[in-house]
Amino acid sequence: ISLAGIAKFNMCAVDGIRFCTDHLVVDKSPQSVASFLFEHNGKLDKAEIGAYLGRSPWFQHGFCIQVLTAFVELLDFTDLVVDEAIRKFLAYFRLPGEAQQIGRVLDAFAFRYHATNPTVFSSRDVAFMAAYSIMMLQTDLHNPCIPVDKKMSKAMFVRCNQDVYGGSSDLAPDGFLGGIYDRIQERSLDRKDGSPGSAACAKCHSPLPAADDLAVFSTVVVDNRDFCEVLDSWSVVKHVSLCGSCWGHMYQCHDVAFGFCNIGPRSSECGGS
Secondary structure (H helix, E strand, O other): OHHHHHHHHHHOHHHHHHHHHHOOOOOOOHHHHHHHHHHOHHHOOHHHHHHHHOOOOOHHHHHHHHHHHHHHHOOOOOOOOHHHHHHHHHOOOOOOOOHHHHHHHHHHHHHHHHHHOOOOOOOHHHHHHHHHHHHHHHHHHHOOOOOHHHOOOHHHHHHHHOHHHOOOOOOOOHHHHHHHHHHHHHOOOOOOOOOOOEEOOHHHOOOOOOEOOEOOOOOEEEEEOOEEEEOOOOOOOOOOOOOHHHHOOOOEEEEOOOEEEEOOOOOOOOOOO
16 A cells, blocks of 8 residues: 555655545654655655645645654754755755745755754754755756856855854854855755666666557666666656566566556566566
């Protein structure tokens, strides 16, 4: 049942959570749903998680906002510099695209970060401004549409953010803000891989012929004995074909639309489903 809920979540988060509550996989409480998102994070679509957590306060009478609050309570940012805390935070989901959604998610982050590091920022609002500034820097440095000569320099980032830190000589020197800039420049906060497990071998990376009008893929990631997912698309898995070395002892593939389908390799070479 839980795998069916995961599959439905990856197609539509709201439907997936409704399925899980209807089938008693999770309780109808924000804490239970947050624990589900946390414990099964490796199998859940990161974009769907982000869209669900960023829902409007008016959606389902604010239930998703309560889930967001409960979710961040499961994370510990103690002694992490703020950009590394954001990196840890975003490892669990993909930040939604709308400004209001981003604001809600970052506000929840700021509340938790300030609670676990009360001496770093003077208030939750200051923590929010710092987080928002870091996300703006992320966009500026890693958006390919922004010409290199138009990107924010380290000196500009430091100058623009010194006021955020209240002019503190401990928090606003070039070393602290410059370190944030260097780390974001070196490594984007945006994680688009998000796929657990190991990829199939090169022989298994080409699409199979379509069966009826269903999308068919063989590029998959095997995560455990009951579940596999498409590596290069969130399209529905209908049939897969893996060589014996990739499949190993796996004999069951989870069909994300219709439940379980049994699959076994014909030989050590790539076989059919």
